[in-house]
Amino acid sequence: SSLDTLESFLKSTKSGRADFTQVVTSPAKAGQTTVRSKTSTGQFSFVRPTRFRFDYVKPFPQVIVADGQTLWLYDADLEQVTARKQTQALGSTPAALVATAADLSALQKEFTLDAQPDADGLQWVQATPKNRESTIQSVRMGLRVDGVQVSLGKLEIFDAMGQRSVLSFERFEVNPANLGAAQFNFVTPKGVSVIRP
Amino acid sequence: CTTPSRTAKALSAEQVSQPEWQGRISVEVNGEAPSSMSASFLLRGDAKNGELDLYSPLGTTLGALQWTPQFAQLSDGSKHQYFSSLEELTEKATGAALPIDAIFGWLQGRDVSTTGWTADLSAISQGSLSARRTTPSPEVTLRIKLDQ
Numbered sequence: 339s340s341l342d343t344l345e346s347f348l349k350s351t352k353s354g355r356a357d358f359t360q361v362v363t364s365p366a367k368a369g370q371t372t373v374r375s376k377t378s379t380g381q382f383s384f385v386r387p388t389r390f391r392f393d394y395v396k397p398f399p400q401v402i403v404a405d406g407q408t409l410w411l412y413d414a415d416l417e418q419v420t421a422r423k424q425t426q427a428l429g430s431t432p433a434a435l436v437a438t439a440a441d442l443s444a445l446q447k448e449f450t451l452d453a454q455p456d457a458d459g460l461q462w463v464q465a466t467p468k469n470r471e472s473t474i475q476s477v478r479m480g481l482r483v484d485g486v487q488v489s490l491g492k493l494e495i496f497d498a499m500g501q502r503s504v505l506s507f508e509r510f511e512v513n514p515a516n517l518g519a520a521q522f523n524f525v526t527p528k529g530v531s532v533i534r535p
Numbered sequence: 536c537t538t539p540s541r542t543a544k545a546l547s548a549e550q551v552s553q554p555e556w557q558g559r560i561s562v563e564v565n566g567e568a569p570s571s572m573s574a575s576f577l578l579r580g581d582a583k584n585g586e587l588d589l590y591s592p593l594g595t596t597l598g599a600l601q602w603t604p605q606f607a608q609l610s611d612g613s614k615h616q617y618f619s620s621l622e623e624l625t626e627k628a629t630g631a632a633l634p635i636d637a638i639f640g641w642l643q644g645r646d647v648s649t650t651g652w653t654a655d656l657s658a659i660s661q662g663s664l665s666a667r668r669t670t671p672s673p674e675v676t677l678r679i680k681l682d683q
Contacts (some may be wrong), residue, residue: 362590416560417678418571495595501590
């Protein structure tokens with residue numbers, strides 16, 4: 339089932355890199371009919387078990403890097419870096435799902451996992467956070483199977499306020515040779531203030 | 536303040552077609568217990584009746600602030616918290632009490648003065664504004680970049 343596919347993705351894909359397109363759709367506000375959506379693009383990479391990064395390119399540069407201890411968020415326009423302890427920030431965020439869980443049981447500590455029917459040529463698993471306080475309602479992972487290799491095709495995040503974020507991945511490189519811990523060291527740009535709560 | 540009888544979602548007519556701004560906001564508090572937050576946002580309405588939604592880069596909601604003359608509310612989907620003032624509400628959500636009335640003016644390019652804060656609107660035509668609170672301490676730096 340898709341749970342077995344997810345298990346093999348977690349086990350065999352030690353690291354990965356892909357281009358992504360993210361479309362965030364917000365429910366229409368009271369009295370408005372138009373649903374709002376924002377599209378952004380960039381590159382996603384990860385090395386299990388504790389490192390990942392989202393490098394947003396369009397419509398503006400923004401970087402999220404988890405280096406194993408700290409989760410860094412750098413916004414070039416705001417000239418600011420926000421740093422959080424990774425353990426506090428990860429918990430039940432979708433990125434933790436994809437990039438850091440070592441196997442299914444590690445994932446099942448944080449999420450209830452349910453197999454779902456295949457769609458869009460992908461095998462789907464739904465993950466619901468066990469932490470009721472989480473603002474994330476559920477996450478759906480669409481896994482792509484190419485022969486032996488399993489990669490991630492789509493990640494859909496639904497939050498409790500009706501926000502829906504869909505990340506579609508392209509050109510997914512599984513276990514690329516030149517991807518290691520060094521690519522996840524965040525260096526604070528000159529002249530930018532950093533506050534580490 | 537008392538929990539309102541009517542639900543928070545029943546907005547009056549004039550709140551429906553209102554000015555709105557989208558972009559990114561960062562709030563930095565210096566001093567002994569420094570803190571910093573940054574988020575994407577959607578701001579609607581005015582200082583009397585309005586909404587401020589804060590989102591993470593991945594698109595999930597960090598918090599939804601809503602205020603009317605009767606109440607000031609922060610919700611994040613699982614729980615709603617009520618506050619007696621807009622200052623208290625914004626302090627809970629961003630780490631510092633924000634001068635919402637002045638911010639609405641600054642976003643429209645008007646150099647509204649508000650005690651303790653000085654604003655730099657020199658780049659507002661490119662959608663950038665920053666403001667610094669010098670009193671009361673600790674010092675706070677607010678930055679906003681509007682989506683172009």
